[in-house]
Amino acid sequence: MALIHRAVMGMIVGQRCRLGGRFSKCAELAEETCQYCGRPFCARHTYYREGHEAVCTASRCRAKRDDLVAYQAYRAAVAARNRAGLCGIDGCGPHPAHECSLCRGHFCGDHIRERMYPFRQGWVTIERPASVCARCWDRRKIWRGA
Structure with missing residues (x-):
């Protein structure tokens, strides 16, 4: 039940962050999905997050x-x-x-x-x-x- 609740609240369950360098993708678990590029990203690659808006550092x-x-x-x-x-x-x-x-x-x-x-x-x-x-x-x- 907790996994479903986190997915509904905007958390990306089980996915890895898709940001980082060309040959070194981030290994952290994703927390959000970017509203512009659609890639999942972690807390370290968060540029902006407030309410329903989430933007990665790309x-x-x-x-x-x-x-x-x-x-x-x-x-x-x-x-x-x-x-x-x-x-x-x-x-x-x-x-x-x-x-x-x-x-x-x-x-x-x-x-x-x-x-x-x-x-x-x-x-x-x-x-x-x-x-x-x-x-x-x-x-x-x-x-x-x-």
């Missing part, structure tokens, strides 16, 4: 977690500026006339561009035109292949 997974935190702060700042009737970019003036297709922030014409943006549809990636702010455009490098 560089791509750390970059995604860090980007998500920074992006949430960015969206909050853009929303605050938009409520005041300003462009989402700090230091820019009033009357934002364009909406970013991704973050839904409002920007002036100087801070948003029409681009071909890769959208995933099932197993296929399709490029479609989208109005995208610079911050959302730069994020695609981190999340590509996710």
